[in-house]
Amino acid sequence: xxxxxxxxxxxxxxxxxxxxxxxxxxxxxxxxxxxxxxxxxxxxxxxxxxxxxxxxxxxxxxxxxxxxxxxxxxxxxxxxxxxxxxxxxxxxxxxxxxxxxxxxxxxxxxxxxxxxxxxxxxxxxxxxxxxxxxxxxxxxxxxxxxxxxxxxxxxxxxxxxxxxxxxxxxxxxxxxxxxxxxxxxxxxxxxxxxxxxxxxxxxxxxxxxxxxxxxxxxxxxxxxxxxxxxxxxxxxxxxxxxxxxxxxxxxxxxxxxxxxxxxxxxxxxxxxxxxxxxxxxxxxxxxxxxxxxxxxxxxxx
Amino acid sequence: xxxxxxxxxxxxxxxxxxxxxxxxxxxxxxxxxxxxxxxxxxxxxxxxxxxxxxxxxxxxxxxxxxxxxxxxxxxxxxxxxxxxxxxxxxxxxxxxxxxxxxxxxxxxxxxxxxxxxxxxxxxxxxxxxxxxxxxxxxxxxxxxxxxxxxxxxxxxxxxxxxxxxxxxxxxxxxxxxxxxxxxxxxxxxxxxxxxxxxxxxxxxxxxxxxxxxxxxxxxxxxxxxxxxxxxxxxxxxxxxxxxxxxxxxxxxxxxxxxxxxxxxxxxxxxxxxxxxxxxxxxxxxxxxxxxxxxxxxxxxxxxxxxxxxxxxxxxxxxxxxxxxxxxxx
Numbered sequence: 028x029x030x031x032x033x034x035x036x037x038x039x040x041x042x043x044x045x046x047x048x049x050x051x052x053x054x055x056x057x058x059x060x061x062x063x064x065x066x067x068x069x070x071x072x073x074x075x076x077x078x079x080x081x082x083x084x085x086x087x088x089x090x091x092x093x094x095x096x097x098x099x100x101x102x103x104x105x106x107x108x109x110x111x112x113x114x115x116x117x118x119x120x121x122x123x124x125x126x127x128x129x130x131x132x133x134x135x136x137x138x139x140x141x142x143x144x145x146x147x148x149x150x151x152x153x154x155x156x157x158x159x160x161x162x163x164x165x166x167x168x169x170x171x172x173x174x175x176x177x178x179x180x181x182x183x184x185x186x187x188x189x190x191x192x193x194x195x196x197x198x199x200x201x202x203x204x205x206x207x208x209x210x211x212x213x214x215x216x217x218x219x220x221x222x223x224x225x226x227x228x229x230x231x232x233x234x235x236x237x238x239x240x241x242x243x244x245x246x247x248x249x250x251x252x253x254x255x256x257x258x259x260x261x262x263x264x265x266x267x268x269x270x271x272x273x274x275x276x277x278x279x280x281x282x283x284x285x286x287x288x289x290x291x292x293x294x295x296x297x298x299x300x301x302x303x304x305x306x307x308x309x310x311x312x313x314x315x316x317x318x319x320x321x322x323x324x325x326x327x328x
Numbered sequence: 329x330x331x332x333x334x335x336x337x338x339x340x341x342x343x344x345x346x347x348x349x350x351x352x353x354x355x356x357x358x359x360x361x362x363x364x365x366x367x368x369x370x371x372x373x374x375x376x377x378x379x380x381x382x383x384x385x386x387x388x389x390x391x392x393x394x395x396x397x398x399x400x401x402x403x404x405x406x407x408x409x410x411x412x413x414x415x416x417x418x419x420x421x422x423x424x425x426x427x428x429x430x431x432x433x434x435x436x437x438x439x440x441x442x443x444x445x446x447x448x449x450x451x452x453x454x455x456x457x458x459x460x461x462x463x464x465x466x467x468x469x470x471x472x473x474x475x476x477x478x479x480x481x482x483x484x485x486x487x488x489x490x491x492x493x494x495x496x497x498x499x500x501x502x503x504x505x506x507x508x509x510x511x512x513x514x515x516x517x518x519x520x521x522x523x524x525x526x527x528x529x530x531x532x533x534x535x536x537x538x539x540x541x542x543x544x545x546x547x548x549x550x551x552x553x554x555x556x557x558x559x560x561x562x563x564x565x566x567x568x569x570x571x572x573x574x575x576x577x578x579x580x581x582x583x584x585x586x587x588x589x590x591x592x593x594x595x596x597x598x599x600x601x602x603x604x605x606x607x608x609x610x611x612x613x614x615x616x617x618x619x620x621x622x623x624x625x626x627x628x629x630x631x632x633x634x635x636x637x638x639x640x641x642x643x644x645x646x647x648x649x650x651x652x653x654x655x656x657x
Contacts, residue, residue, distance in 0.1 A: 099387035100629045180420070181375075181405070262377055262405040262415065265387050267394055276373070276403040286406075289536045290384065291561040291631065296538070 077307070084300030092301055096267040097283060102294035107302045110283035112269040113183070114252060114309065117279055120187035121194065121251050126244055128191070129198025133240075136199070137206040138228055158196035165193040166260030174261055181262040184273040189257050194247035201243020205236040238321040245317035249310055255281035280306045370397050372611035377405035378412025378425030379511055380535070381555055382597050385451060386425055388630040389619045400611045409511040410434075413600075417443055422605040422612040426598040427453070427511030445600045446650040448616075449639055450623055451632040454556040454580035455516055455593040457569035458540075462548045465489065465496045468570040468577035471520065471592065477501065477551065479521045483528035489549055503531035504540040504552030516553055519592040541566065556580055557631040586636040596639075597632070601650060607657035620647040 051059075095106025132154075140147040169189030179185045209232050217227040263282050270277040280302055287299035376386050383406040390402040407415065409426045416424035417438035429447065430438075438445065457474070459466050466489065473492055476482060489496040506513040508525070513533075518524040534540060537554040541562050544550035551569075559568050559580070570577035573591045584590035599619065606613035619626065620643055627634040635643060 097387075098391055099384050100391050175418075175420075181403070259407075262407055264377075264406050265383070265390070265404040266401070267390060268401050276375070276401065288538060289380070291537070291555075291557040293561065 080300040080303045080307075083297055084302070084304050087297050087301035088304055092298075092305060097265060097278075097286075098267075099265075099290075102292055102298065105295075105298055107280065107283055107298075107305065109266050109269055110278050110280045110302065111305060111309075113266075113277035114280045114306075116183050116270045116277060117187050117190065118248060118252055118309075118313075120183060120273070121190040122244070122248060124188060124191035125195050125198055125247065125251075129195050129244075129247075130202045130240060132195075133199050133202030133206055134228060134233075137203050138224070138232070154196050154199050158200060162193055162254050163256045163260060165189055166257030168192065169257060170260055170262075179274070181276055182274050183270050183277050185261055186258055186263060186277065186279070187273075189261065190251040190254060193254065193257060194251045197247040197250065198243055201246060202236070202240045205239025205243065206232060208239060209235045234324065235326065237324045241317045241320040241324075245314055248313055252310055252313070253281055253306065255279075255285045258282050259285070280309075369399075370611055370614055371399035372609055373401040373403065374423065374609070374612045374615045375403050375405075375421040376423045376425060377407050377415050377421045378423075378599075379409040379427040379597070380406040381427040381453065381510070381512060382425035382450075382599070384557075385597070385626060385630040385632055386423075386599070386619075389615070389622075389626045392622065392626060392629070393615055393618045397611070397614065400615070402615065408509055409514075410509070413438075416445075416600065416602065417441055419443055419602075419604075422602055422609060423616065424600045424602075426600060427595065428515060429598060430600060442604070444603045444653070446603065446646060446653060448599050448601070448620060448646050448650070449596045449635065449643060450599050450619065451597045451627045451630075451634065452582075452585045452636075452639075453595050453597055453633060454585045454590055455512065455519070455553055455595065456556050456559040456580045457551065457553045457571070457593075458544050458559055458562075458566040459569055460544055460548050460550050461565065461567050463499075463550075463567065466492075466551070466569060467567060468572055470572040471574075474520045474571070475522075477503070478505075478517075478527055480526050480528055483530050486528075499549040500547075502543070502547045502550045503528075504543045504550065505531050505533055506537075506554065507533045507535040510535065512553075512555065515595050516593070556585075556633060560631060582633045585633050603650070603653045603657060606650070606654045613654055616650065617647065620644075620650075 091104065092106050093108060093111065095104055096109050097107060098105035136147070136151065136154075140150075142148065142151075166189065169185055169192075173179055173188050174181055174185045179188075213231050213235065214227055217231045218224075222230070258279055259282060263276070263278055265283075265286060266276055266278045284299045284302045284306070287295040287302065290296070376390075378386075383404060386404045390404055393400070393402065405412070405415075405421075409428055412421070412424040412426065413430060413434045414437075415421045417434060417440075419441055424445075430445075457469070476492055477486060486492065487501055489499045489501055492501070505527070506516065508527075513527070514524050517527045521527060532539070532543060537558045540552035540554055541558060544552045545562075545565050559566060568580055570579045571590065571593060572578070575589070578584050578590050580590050580593070585594040588594070599616075601612065601616040606616060623640070623643060624634045
C-alpha cells in the first residue's frame with residue numbers, strides 16, 4: 028500500500044510520482060529485509076517446533092491419550108486423561124479467581140483511584156513489578172501460604188489460586204489498557220445524560236472495553252495453562268484419577284509432559300510430544316473463544 | 329440501554345459454556361474405572377513424595393495397586409529426596425521415597441513432630457558412567473581417575489582426556505552430570521570425591537537424565553552419569569564405563585550389583601512409610617504392604633535392579649516390624 032492515491036493516468040517514466048522515488052535506496056531495502064528477517068525468526072521457530080511435536084507425537088495422537096490414565100508400566104497403554112481433566116479444572120478455576128478480581132481491580136485503578144495518592148501509585152508500581160516475577164516464586168508462595176499456611180494441600184484449589192495470583196497482574200494491566208482506550212467523550216456523554224458513575228462504567232465503559240479485556244484474559248490464561256514450575260513446586264506430579272472437586276489432588280498437562288520427558292524409555296518422549304499437541308489444541312481453543320468474543324463485541328466510534 | 333446490556337450477556341454466555349464444558353468433561357472422566365469387580369472395598373487417599381529416582385517405581389506400584397484397589401487415590405510427587413523428607417516430617421505425606429538413607433537432622437525434625445517411620449530397602453541402582461561409543465580408550469576407569477575428572481580442583485584445569493591419563497588421546501573432555509539438588513549428585517560426589525556435594529561445577533548439570541544421554545551421544549569426548557535404567561534404555565548408542573575399585577574392571581549390571589562387586593557406585597533405594605499415618609489410614613498401610621510384598625515385580629516393571637535374596641529377607645523382616653509397630657499404635 029502506498030500513501031499516495033493511485034494516479035489517474037499511468038505515470039510515464041520521465042514523470043515519477045511525487046512522494047515515491049524511483050527505486051529504493053539500499054538503506055531502505057536493508058531495513059525492510061531486516062524486518063522480514065526478524066519476523067521470520069519467530070515464525071520459523073514456531074513452525075519448526077509445531078512440526079517437530081506433530082511428527083514425533085503423531086503415532087500416539089489417538090484415543091488412548093484421552094481415554095487412558097498415565098502409566099509407568101506400559102508406555103503403549105499410557106494416556107493423559109488425568110492430566111487433561113486436571114488442566115481443565117485448573118484453568119476453569121484460575122479464570123474464576125483471576126478474571127473478576129483482575130477486571131475489578133483495573134476498574135478501580137482507572138475509574139476511581141486518585142493517581143496522586145501515594146497508595147494508589149504504590150499499588151500501580153507493585154502490579155507492574157508482580158508481572159515480572161518468575162513463576163517459580165509464585166510456586167513457593169503457593170506452597171508456603173496456600174498449601175501449608177491455609178492447609179489446603181497440593182489440591183486443585185491451591186493450584187488454581189497460585190496460578191490466578193501468577194496471572195493477575197497480566198489481567199489487571201491488559202484490562203486497564205482496554206478501559207483507558209475508551210474515549211473520555213463516551214463517559215462525559217453518559218454522565219451528562221444523568222447516568223451515575225457506576226451506570227456509566229457498567230453500561231458504557233465495560234462493554235466498550237471487552238475486546239481488550241478478553242484479549243488480556245486469554246494472554247493470561249495462555250500463560251497459566253503452560254506453567255509447570257509452580258505446580259511442581261506444590262508437589263503435583265503423578266496421579267491416575269480425575270479430580271472430583273476443589274480439594275482433590277491432581278496433575279496437569281505441563282507437569283505430565285515434563286514427567287514423561289525425564290523417563291528413560293524413549294516411548295515416553297513420543298507421548299510427551301503427543302501431550303504437547305493436546306496442550307496446543309486446548310490453547311488454540313481458548314484463543315478462538317477470545318477471538319469470537321472480540322469480534323462479537325468490537326465497535327468503533 | 330438494552331443494546332449495551334446484551335453486549336455483556338454475549339460475553340458471559342460463551343464463557344459460562346466453556347466452564348460448564350470443562351466441568352462436565354472432568355465429571356465424565358471421574359466415572360471411569362470406579363466399577364471394578366475386583367474392588368477391595370478399600371478407599372481413601374495415599375500421598376507419596378520424595379526422590380525423583382524412586383518416583384517411577386512408586387508410580388508402577390501405584391498402578392499395580394490400583395488394579396485391585398480402584399477406589400484408593402494415590403498421588404506420587406517427585407520433589408527430591410530432601411524435599412520429600414521435609415514434607416514427610418511435617419506430617420504432610422504418608423510415605424517418603426529416598427535415594428539415600430534419612431539423615432540425622434531430618435530424622436530429628438520427624439521426631440520433634442511425633443512422626444515415626446520404618447525404613448524399607450526396596451531396590452538397587454547402579455550409578456552408571458557412560459561414554460560415546462566412538463570412545464575406545466575410557467571403557468574402564470579407576471576410581472582415582474574418576475576423582476581426577478570430577479573433584480572440585482579439576483575445575484578449569486582438567487579439560488582434556490590426555491590429562492586424565494597420558495595414554496589417552498588428545499580429545500576434549502565434555503562432562504554431564506546430575507543437578508546439585510538430587511540424591512544422585514549427593515551419592516556420586518560422596519562415592520567418588522569422598523565428600524558429599526564436593527564437585528567441579530564446570531559441567532552440564534541436569535535434572536533430566538535424557539539431556540545427559542543426548543549430550544554424550546553427541547560428543548566423542550563426552551562423559552556422564554545417571555541411574556542404570558537410562559543406560560539400559562540407551563545401551564545401543566552409549567557405552568557403560570567399567571569401574572575399577574582396586575579389584576579389576578567391573579561393568580554395571582544387575583548381577584554385579586546383586587553380588588556387591590560393582591563398587592563404589594551401587595546404591596540402595598528406600599521408602600519410609602509413616603507409622604502414624606498407616607495406623608490412621610488403612611489405604612496407606614495396604615499400599616506399603618502391597619509394595620513390600622510385590623517388590624520384585626514392581627522393580628522389574630519399573631526397570632530397577634531387584635533386591636538380592638539377602639535383601640529380600642531383610643525387607644520381609646522390615647515389613648513385619650512395620651506391621652507390628654502400626655498395630656501397637
